[in-house]
Amino acid sequence: MEYLQLGRISLIISFLLIIIGFWGILSQKNIIKIIVSFTILDTGINVLIVSLGYLKGRTAPIIDASVSQGPNHNVLNAIVDPVPQALVLTAIVIGFGVTALLLAYAMKLFKAKRTLEINQFNDLKW
Amino acid sequence: MVSPIYIVAAALGVGFAIGVLGKLGKNFSGILALLTIGFMTFVSSEWLYAFYVGNQVPTYIFTAGFKPPISINLLMGPKEAFLTTMVNFIGLLGGIYLFFNFGRKGRNAYVVYMVFLMSLNVVIMTRDIFNLFVFLEISAIATAGLILIERGNRAVGAGFKYIIATSIISSILLIGIIFAYFYTGTLNIDGLVQAHLSTTATGGIAVFLIMIAAVLEMKPFPANGWGLDVYEGSHQGFSAVVSVATATASYYVLYKLLAIAGPVGSQWDYYLALMGAVTFIGSNLLGVKQKFARRLLAYSSIGQLGLLMLILGLRKYLGDNLDYVVLGILITNLFAKTGFFWLAGIVKAKTLKEWAIIRRKPFFLFLMGTFVFALIGFPPFPSFFAKWTMVMNLARQGGFGWIAVILIGSFLEAIYLFRWFGYAVKGEDTYKYDFNIRWHKITPIVILVAALYYAGYLTSQYTELGRMIDFIPLFFVLVLFAIDFLPVAVKNTIAILGMGTYFYFIYPDLDNLRLIFEVIFMVGGILTLIAGYAYKGKRSGFYPVAILMYAGLTGIIQAHTTLEFFFGWELMTAGSYFLIIRGKRSMPHALSYMLFSVAGAYAILAGFGIANIGQAFPSLDIMNNIQYFPNWAYGLLLIGFLTKTASVGLHIWLPGAHGEAESDVSPMVSAILLKAGVFGIVLALIGMSKSDFDLSALAYTLGWIGALTALFGNIGAVFQEDAKRLLAYSSIGQLGYIVFAFAIMTQLGWLTGFTYVINHFLYKAVLFLTVGAIVLRVGTHNMYEMGGLIKKMPWAFFAVLIGIIALSGVPPLSGFTGKWLFYNAIIEKGWYFQGVIAMFAGGIAFLYLYRLIQTIFLGQLKDNHRNVKEISIWFLIPIYTLLTGILVFSYEPQWVLKPLGNMIAQYFPNNGLHWEGSYAYSHLGYWTGAGVAATVSVVFVIAFILLKIMTRKAHKLEQFDIVFSGERPERPETTHIAYNMYAGFYKAVWPLTVPLVERFWTWMSDLVHETAGFVRRIYSGNGQAYMLHIILYIIILYFITIGGNI
């Protein structure tokens, strides 16, 4: 069952989420839906980051009882990669910031034209 | 030395604190923010200074007390110091410029702006790729916020597009980063470089994702609609900062990440160059079609980004000079583009045409001119030296295709920038609204302009070649700018004295060849300047640009190196452009003059580049010893020079440019300026004569070009109604003779050429000065609206009479000297048909010369000219000085031709002509200038006296004593003989007058416009479409770079 191990499954899921995100971004006309698609994309990427840090059979990178009780008392062999977990935190925060800003923009755009259709906002072109 | 980490600490500390401190008032927050930015500037410039002085080594700054890769580190090296200084400096000026715009949005805007600049600093300095990502995001979010300081929905739309586009790009970057980490276990850029990621197939994709994200940050064409919208939609004050500061940081991101992609010369170099080239050419092409100023600046900005990307991709070719080139391009773009955006923010004119209002305040025009010329890469701005270095290096390494790309892209940029500038200088100013000056907005621009000039000087001093350039004439030009408020007579005197003094000091150093041209340029210049005393008032802006042209002309004469020559050449082009555009209806003609000149200059640049291959030092002598691709090198040089001599095919700019110019400018640009092209051709031909290669085909082609130019120029002149245009076409024809004669490449041929050069200078100056002076008196160029002026202006008539006899080549005046030499030269060389065509053209010259004198001076005086006076004495002085020259040269041609023959003997065997007293002997014939002149004079005088005696009682008839019919100058089409004078001849030769060349260039121009109009439809304005572009760009590039090779 090597192909169904957790790392690969979450990798596939993350890719699917990213593709769904791109699909939404490219095909949805409603700006709110596009923003939601962005969050799906972000989520996909976050899952991707975490799943790349996954090591089979290891525990969270917190040195507590679970680590000491593991089969091997060496921390090096007990925990998953902590770096992606730190990075994903940053990615989430950035995603939050961008989404917040996008929503503010969406409000203003709606105020401007009373619509959220993205193809109504092409004042600047050519 | 203050550690650069304090840039971050200061910006964030003050930023966070303003939340509370902001209670003390909006302006307090603003000033605090500016002080902080000032501190940031101080820190970075302190480092830059330390590096500049040379006692500083690049320093790493470790955070958290751990060494990389454990922890994030920053690097402060010379490049980082320079870039951060630039970002902070521009940021500081931008802060001042936008001070009140931020203020309207509240104190938060200052904070966001400050943090924005800080994030760019970190982006430049950081050596950790994830940290890079974080701070790129900060800058993106800050940008999305600062776009909003502009009011209106357009800014909101632009900001939205911007933020969704950058989100996609950063997603891609993040995926790339995480995979890169996954494969290497490090996030440090130096660590990633050492990991050689791209050597493995798996790492290749990670590298691809990282690189493509970095490329997309550079807004590559065509996936850059969002970038355009930001530049256009946000406040121009902020667009400037995004356009230059963000762009600078993005460039450096690409530079840093490129190291991950592979060493110098790896495939990513090539892809970058390709994408840069597409962007550079693509956005400049679309710019051509653009009517709105803001968006045009956007296209231009993106074009510059493409250029930077291209240069980075070409680092293999540029080697050690990469930094110099980038510095030159970057610094010009930084200062000029920023200034331009800010200027656009002040002027607030929407379309390019509306920019005509800018000349209500001439100082603004000066600012705009500086920016335009700097962006195109004219001297003395840094981009000039950068472009030069780049082309030289590319040629040396065989990157000819890239040279073409760079020059074509630059040319497209020149099209729209000069069209825009033309509107500003000469467009119709019929707009009601005005723009007002606010000191906090103007001061930053003025600082930028000063910095631009100074940077240009510094850049030139950076290289050995640049240090050889003589800046004294240029300095004189700046002095004249400074004293532009003085009355015309004072400035004229200063200009004449300056030129005279300069000439006095330099002429002993010149060889005979250069002396001839220098005399034409400087003495001719002084003579035509004398005519300037006839003008009243201030004549604002005339003297600096006239002297600029003469500075360029003397520059090409004095040049020892190809760089000096090109420097002079571009100065001359710039000066003459300004002179030409001063004419009343000169706008389109000045544009076409400039475009041909720029294209020609690029051909010369490329030619010098090829000539430089394999040479130790680029002195001008390399033209005598071109070792590789000599046909290309000489061909390109000749094409460049032929644009200036207005040879057939490249001539369409001349009639309008010369015809519409001011009265004393026409002789400057016709009699004097055209000789610069001739001088270039002479230099090229000297080189060809010394070359070991067989270049006869090139000379042969040149000969045909010359002959056809003579024919078409003269035929064109016959059918002109406008006196100055007639003379302009005549100049085309005359220059055709000159080109042809030099192309013969024998002693006789060159004697002919020089004779024509001197002759054309003399009589064309006389004719243009006279006709110009007449135009000043009668107020029209149209010949059919004049007539009978001999009664009013006998002195002018006599000058024109001598001028046309000399031009027509009728003995005994000096024109015949040229004709006689010409026959001998062509028969000796065996170029019969070309010679016959040229001679036939000479026959046609009679037609237009007669028309000139007849319709202006003879026939019936027009009613509205009954009170005109003789032309101004200030015109008559130079005219009669030049006439003296014609007579001396006619009667004693050997005075000039003998030393000329000796000089030419250096280049060609001295066997064509020998002199016995005043008798000239060639292999074929003989002739004496003095003798013929004496004989003719004696007969003439005797006949005249006899006739006078026999008709001694004759009295003068009044105008209406004879039949007088069919002259209606106001409706000349049907009845006036002076209108359409050679109708019969036209019916015979009309096939030769079909403007095929004009049609060709019109077709070319239409093609460019249509293409641009078609391509730019991809910028539909829809944010979703722009995202699709970005993703498509990624995918297409993926298949190009990696494809299925996994």
Place this chain on the structure above:
Amino acid sequence: MVRNFLIGLVLASIGFIFFNLYNTYEPKTELNGIAAHYAAKGAEEIGAANIVTAIVVTYRGFDTMGEVTILFLTASIIGFFLKLSKKDEAKKIIHHGTSELLITSAQILVPIIFLFGVYVFMNGHLTPGGGFQGGAIIASGVALLIMANPNRQINHHAILWIESISGVSFVILGLLGIFLAGGFLDNRFLSLGTFGDLFSAGAIPLIYSFIGLKVGAEISNILNKYQKSQKES
């Protein structure tokens, strides 16, 4: 139609790229590079039981400062972007009432939520959690308040002060790292203490607390702006 086809093609191509990535993916079996260093030395160098926290606050503390900045920026931008006129500010939001359940639970839960948030960021170096998580939890309490009463006035000044002071303190703590320890954001200028204690791991609890407060304040600020922007006419 063409458009949909194009999008389909694009998605398929993205899928192809991901397929290539997936194909070459080999699950890691060992920690390598910096991860190995953090795992082996992290506890010892930083003194934090939670390695992720060690990375976030110290090793990559500079990134974290960036994150905080992003939130700060977002809040600031939304601050002037969604700024209301004086007239709008005075208006009330018209709504059809909120559910009793929400109002009641808000009264009970909000203090607990706040407390929990504080707990999470204070113990960030020991247990899962940290400043961002704690801050978000606090902000969720604010969200609950707002939902319970859309016209509720959040104390703007308090948020501002908290935000400002905690932000400045964060920077000052970072600077202290330069003066007293190895570099900017070095946590070791305070004693590392006993491994596993609340007051251990140098300045981490302090830094994380300030981050937590700041994050909570920023997010609350953003929520506040969103809420108020409904009043805009």
Place this chain on the structure above:
Amino acid sequence: MSIYAKLAYTLLGLFIVLNWGMLMSATFRKIVARVAGRHGIPFYQPWIDLIKNAGVRTTLSHGFMFYLGPVFRFTGAVGMFLFMPALFGSDMWSNFSFQGDLILLLYFQSFGMLGMAIGAGDGGHPHSTIGISRGLAQHAAIELPMILGVISLAIQYHTLSLNEIIAAQQGGFQHWTIFTNPIAGITLLLAALGAMGHSPFNLVKAPNEIPIGPPTEYHGTYLGVLMSSGAILHVIEAALFMNLLFGGATNWLEYIVKTFLIYFYSVFVGVVFPRFKIEQSVVWFFKIPLALGILAILIYSF
């Protein structure tokens, strides 16, 4: 030979040529009249005209340049005579041909024409301008075969000196250029038709529509000077082609016979063919004469 003797011979030659020219123009008018069925003028009419014109008290002038027109014309005619050797092989009759070669002659032709054109223009009469504009157009067209022919000759004889060209043709008619280089010869003869200015190439004066063209306003003494110049030019034009194509002349009889024949070749062509419009005449020179001229050079190019 002293310069005075030279001068004396030259003036004598000029006198001969002037009278011979007047006689030829009288003959020309007579022939044209007879062809038209009229009786025509007596052969001495030109002398009568000259005396009459000189005797008429001229009282009118249009200005300074108006004076200069005839002066230019006269100087042009005399100059042409001076710069061409009258008789070959004779130092006495070589005139001032040492001062310049064939090129000088070709271009000096225009001296009188241009001056006359400007002088006539000063008269202010539109007819003058019309005539001149046509004349210049036609002149430009003639130039083309003329130059081609001359260059062909220059290639053939490796010289541009008229004396040397004549010298090369000595020793019997078979050495004449017209036989040694017939294509160039024919080209030049066709060009000569235009240069002589008789019908079909006499639109310049076009006596029927625009009364006598350029000299419209000239009368009395001015006209006398113009007529004398015209008479000289008739002979000189013929003499130029004689020198180029027919071996020149070694004595005055030969000179008179050859110039007469060449002149009347153009006259007879003129009475047979009607006048061309200006565009027709220009185009005519661009056809056969041009083709022949190119051929004349091509045969020497290979």
